[in-house]
Amino acid sequence: MSKVLVIGAGGVSSVCVHKMAMNADIFGEIHLASRTKSKCDAIAESVKERTGQEVATYEIDAEEVPAMVNLIRKIEPSLVVNLALPYQDLPIMDACLETGVDYLDTANYEPKDEAKFEYHWQWAYHDRFKEAGIMALLGSGFDPGVTSVFAMWLKKHKLKTIRQLDILDCNGGDHGQAFATNFNPEINIREVTAPARHWENGEFVETPAMGKRMVFDFEGVGARAAYMMYHEELESLSKFIPELERGRFWMTFGDEYIKHLTVLQNVGMTSIDPIKYKGQEIIPLQFLAAVLPKPESLGETTKGNTNIGVIATGEALDGSGEKTFYINNICSHEKAYEETGNQAVSYTTGVPAMVGSAMMLTGKWKGDGVFNMEQMDPDPFLDMLGEQGLPYQVKELDRPVDF
Numbered sequence: 001m002s003k004v005l006v007i008g009a010g011g012v013s014s015v016c017v018h019k020m021a022m023n024a025d026i027f028g029e030i031h032l033a034s035r036t037k038s039k040c041d042a043i044a045e046s047v048k049e050r051t052g053q054e055v056a057t058y059e060i061d062a063e064e065v066p067a068m069v070n071l072i073r074k075i076e077p078s079l080v081v082n083l084a085l086p087y088q089d090l091p092i093m094d095a096c097l098e099t100g101v102d103y104l105d106t107a108n109y110e111p112k113d114e115a116k117f118e119y120h121w122q123w124a125y126h127d128r129f130k131e132a133g134i135m136a137l138l139g140s141g142f143d144p145g146v147t148s149v150f151a152m153w154l155k156k157h158k159l160k161t162i163r164q165l166d167i168l169d170c171n172g173g174d175h176g177q178a179f180a181t182n183f184n185p186e187i188n189i190r191e192v193t194a195p196a197r198h199w200e201n202g203e204f205v206e207t208p209a210m211g212k213r214m215v216f217d218f219e220g221v222g223a224r225a226a227y228m229m230y231h232e233e234l235e236s237l238s239k240f241i242p243e244l245e246r247g248r249f250w251m252t253f254g255d256e257y258i259k260h261l262t263v264l265q266n267v268g269m270t271s272i273d274p275i276k277y278k279g280q281e282i283i284p285l286q287f288l289a290a291v292l293p294k295p296e297s298l299g300e301t302t303k304g305n306t307n308i309g310v311i312a313t314g315e316a317l318d319g320s321g322e323k324t325f326y327i328n329n330i331c332s333h334e335k336a337y338e339e340t341g342n343q344a345v346s347y348t349t350g351v352p353a354m355v356g357s358a359m360m361l362t363g364k365w366k367g368d369g370v371f372n373m374e375q376m377d378p379d380p381f382l383d384m385l386g387e388q389g390l391p392y393q394v395k396e397l398d399r400p401v402d403f
């Protein structure tokens with residue numbers, strides 16, 4: 001039984017902490033710290049009600065490294081699970097280095113003043129983590145996270161090489177609001193308004209945001225329009241699948257979402273450049289995030305499924321020529337809400353965060369240094385993920401994707 005310290009108390013953290021409490025044989029003691037302690041207390045209360053387990057709560061500004069170091073020294077956890085925002089990745093990694101404790105997150109570091117999703121800041125910690133004899137696991141959510149594990153599962157069991165890979169992320173849920181994001185609005189809007197980038201013949205090719213669209217029939221959802229965009233796992237996948245010729249990421253958006261986002265963008269509300277308002281400096285996107293519905297408030301009303309997966313084409317392992325496989329998970333918003341009080345976007349991130357943590361705490365995934373999901377054995381992770389509510393299905397397609 002291990003002691004774990006979770007940072008952040010949003011939707012993803014709520015799911016992860018509930019699922020940790022449901023696996024008390026691995027997560028013997030759960031400590032939860034965030035900027036707003038009342039949010040930690042609300043999660044602890046729900047966990048107690050649903051599972052009978054106690055969660056200890058604390059207030060912390062995770063960007064204050066000395067305060068983080070003090071908290072880690074006080075609790076002495078085996079692992080720090082960072083479910084705050086990408087801006088806090090580096091200070092939390094610094095605190096883990098100083099205290100010699102393992103680290104896990106679900107999103108790569110992003111500077112506040114630049115919408116740049118890149119791993120190099122965190123990869124630069126590799127040697128220091130290695131020397132300290134500790135492990136960091138990066139991106140243990142769904143995408144990034146499970147999508148990379150899906151790709152590596154195909155590479156282990158079906159394909160000798162992966163020539164072409166498409167990640168398809170469909171949220172078919174309807175929350176009944178005119179415009180809302182299903183996870184942190186600031187991070188979500190920064191992501192979708194950034195230029196699209198995909199991997200092609202050894203380099204990233206940049207194209208305008210939302211410039212490429214296709215329609216795909218998603219099982220459990222129906223036909224939906226998906227747009228090509230940049231997503232951080234393309235960087236690690238292109239590194240760890242060196243033969244990859246083309247890698248792309250697609251996300252579905254409804255017409256209403258696009259319409260609202262276009263207007264907000266046109267009037268400057270999605271900008272991350274500070275402006276002066278009544279003598280005070282504000283960042284338009286942060287102000288917008290403050291007035292939008294809180295993602296955690298959408299759980300109760302969201303109906304429908306998510307369907308996230310990977311389509312990969314390459315040379316079959318059994319020597320039968322080029323083959324194409326589709327591996328995916330379908331998750332119900334209603335079932336996710338019933339189990340943890342959160343909708344499926346938080347669920348599909350929080351469960352893999354718990355499973356990644358379990359892999360580290362049980363020693364099934366281990367190493368000294370900074371690691372991406374692609375570097376680990378996909379089998380024990382996907383086995384546990386299925387048992388914990390997110391099973392996968394895999395099928396062979398009769399041809400490579402034609403979009």
Ligand code: NDP
Binds near residue numbers: 011
């Ligand atoms: P939320 O905004 O709901 O929650 C973030 C939490 O972090 C809040 O409780 C917030 O505190 C806390 N926080 C923010 N700044 C600090 C700080 N300086 N110190 C301590 N706590 C802080 O986000 P989500 O739960 O939706 O997402 C959590 C993470 O998961 C994000 O990094 C997101 O990018 C990632 N994610 C990853 C996905 C994947 O598939 N890999 C998918 C979806 C999300 P407060 O309550 O005070 O604001």
